[in-house]
Amino acid sequence: MTLTDLAARLGLRVFTAGIPLDRPVLGGYASDLLSDVIGHGRKGDLWVTMQVHPNIVAVAVLKDLAGIVLVNGRDPAAETLEQAAREKVPLLGTELAAFELVGRLYGLGVKGS
Amino acid sequence: MSPRAVVDRARAVGLDLIAVTDHNTTENATAVLEAARGTGLAVLPGIELTSAEEVHILGLFDPAAELGAFQDEVFRNLPDVPSKRKFIEDQVIVDAADYVTGFSPRCLFGATLFSVHDAVALIHGHGGLAIACHVDRDSFSIISQLGFIPPGLSLEAVEVSPRLTVAEARTALGPFDPLPVVRFSDAHKPEEIGCATTDFIVASPGIGEIRLALAGQDGRRVIPS
Numbered sequence: 001m002t003l004t005d006l007a008a009r010l011g012l013r014v015f016t017a018g019i020p021l022d023r024p025v026l027g028g029y030a031s032d033l034l035s036d037v038i039g040h041g042r043k044g045d046l047w048v049t050m051q052v053h054p055n056i057v058a059v060a061v062l063k064d065l066a067g068i069v070l071v072n073g074r075d076p077a078a079e080t081l082e083q084a085a086r087e088k089v090p091l092l093g094t095e096l097a098a099f100e101l102v103g104r105l106y107g108l109g110v111k112g113s
Numbered sequence: 114m115s116p117r118a119v120v121d122r123a124r125a126v127g128l129d130l131i132a133v134t135d136h137n138t139t140e141n142a143t144a145v146l147e148a149a150r151g152t153g154l155a156v157l158p159g160i161e162l163t164s165a166e167e168v169h170i171l172g173l174f175d176p177a178a179e180l181g182a183f184q185d186e187v188f189r190n191l192p193d194v195p196s197k198r199k200f201i202e203d204q205v206i207v208d209a210a211d212y213v214t215g216f217s218p219r220c221l222f223g224a225t226l227f228s229v230h231d232a233v234a235l236i237h238g239h240g241g242l243a244i245a246c247h248v249d250r251d252s253f254s255i256i257s258q259l260g261f262i263p264p265g266l267s268l269e270a271v272e273v274s275p276r277l278t279v280a281e282a283r284t285a286l287g288p289f290d291p292l293p294v295v296r297f298s299d300a301h302k303p304e305e306i307g308c309a310t311t312d313f314i315v316a317s318p319g320i321g322e323i324r325l326a327l328a329g330q331d332g333r334r335v336i337p338s
Contacts, residue, residue, distance in 0.1 A: 034260030053166050053228065055259040077228065 001025050001109055003067050003090055006046070010104055012069060013093040015076055016084050023090070025066045028110045030102050034059050041065055042113060046105065048098050052076050057083040057091075067091070071098045115211040116141070116148035118303045124154055126307030130318040132173050132297075134159040137191055137221045139180045140206050146176055147209035155318035161246060162187065162236070163222075164229045169246035169253040171272060172236035175320040183239040190226040191219050229255065233266060242324055243267070247274040247299055248289075249282050256286060269327045270295050270335075275309035279337040293327050296338045312336040 003021035007014055014021065026044030031037050032051050041047060041063040048069050049056065057080060060068055067090035070076060076084065076091055084091040094101055123131045133142040133156060142158030149156045158180060159173040174180060204217040227235060233243040245255040245262065248271045255262055255271075262268070270293045273282040279294045295311040314334045315322035325333035 033257055035257045038260050051166060051258075053259055053263070055261065055263055059260050 003046070003092070006105070006108065006110070007092060009108060010094065010096075010101070015070075015081055015091040015093055016089070019085065019088050019090050021067075021090055023066050025110055028102065028105050028112055029065075030098055038062065040113075046110060048102055048105070050074050050098065052080055054080045054083050056080060057087050057089050060089045061087050065089075069094060069101065071096060071101055114301070114303060116145045116207060116209055117211050119145055119306065120149045120152060120154055120156075122303045122306045123149075124152060128154065128307055128310065130155045130157065130313070130323075131306070132157040132159040132171075134161045134171055134173075135221070136161050137163055137187055137219070137223070137225065138204075138217055139174075139184050140217055142180070144207050144209045150209075157320060157323075159241075160187070160236075162227070162232050163224045163253070164227050164232045165224055166229055166258045167224050167253055168229050168232075168255045168258045170229060170232045170236070170255075171244040171246050172232075172239075172241040173244070173320060173323070174239060174241045178240055180239065183235065186235060187225060188219060191221075192223060192226070194220050194223060229259070229263065230266060233268060237267070240320070242269040242320065242327065244269055244295065245271045247272060249273050249277055249286060261287075262289070262292075268292055269324065272297055272299075274299055275305075293329070293335050294337060295327075295335060309338065311338050 002024055025046045029041045029045045030048040032049050037059050043064040045065050046067050047065050050071050052074050070093040073095045133145045139158055139160050146156045157173050162170045201216050205213045206215040208214050236243040245268055248254045248256050251257050271289050273296050296309045298305050298308045300306040313326040315326050325331050326335050
């Protein structure tokens with residue numbers, strides 16, 4: 001399953017227009033503590049969070065995550081969006097809360113470790 | 114933590130300088146300043162501000178600073194969620210003689226809408242020093258919440274909790290260079306006052322001197338504890 005597939009099937013908003021979404025999503029991780037994601041996120045994971053600080057982009061790069069989905073209708077901070085564009089980190093969003101989004105992702109075959 | 118108990122305990126354990134840093138409010142600082150008057154204990158008004166990322170940032174101010182506008186700005190950015198009465202009753206506002214004069218009606222343990230950058234800018238805008246709190250803790254620490262200290266965040270220092278020494282924190286979490294590392298008690302009970310301290314080599318216990326010590330300027334400095 002690629003980000004394109006997931007975005008289409010779950011109606012995710014794409015904040016980073018122009019960044020390819022063809023990368024396969026290998027798994028998922030949900031956390032709002034960036035230190036936790038640094039510790040437990042895996043390469044190719046789609047990260048579900050409500051943190052919008054620019055540091056989320058650095059964590060996604062560090063862990064080679066497939067992308068980030070911001071929940072609860074949160075918009076990325078301006079600098080976060082700039083950094084995501086610069087680092088080519090796909091940044092998506094949904095009005096859904098984390099619990100609901102993760103449930104739907106799981107139903108589509110995106111699993112945790 | 115009544116003002117007189119705080120002052121008595123601080124003096125009993127030999128402190129020269131303390132700061133009053135309630136969560137998201139400076140409302141009780143004046144009472145402690147007054148309670149300490151004439152005792153030889155210096156008191157800085159302050160705050161432990163909760164950012165939108167749930168990072169705790171310490172703001173320390175000059176005792177003469179007018180903090181009304183600062184506090185108004187904090188309250189404007191602290192979501193006014195209805196709080197339970199039992200919490201409100203814990204959020205007393207007191208005078209220097211320990212009398213309860215009111216209650217802070219806001220949910221003070223909540224997060225403000227300020228990003229860490231906005232929180233630091235607000236503190237600086239009112240002449241304060243901004244310090245990232247208890248960076249070694251698993252919650253409400255800039256490291257736990259944001260993974261690392263964002264580049265360009267103009268903190269004056271980072272603080273470690275009493276659980277470990279500055280040297281241990283540098284080993285476990287990184288050097289924090291070029292930021293100085295201080296260690297404070299984060300006391301929530303009188304008996305915790307003084308359980309961790311930091312020595313500042315300064316001419317007087319004022320905010321300007323502390324600023325110089327943190328910057329390592331003019332012969333002022335911090336001795337890591």
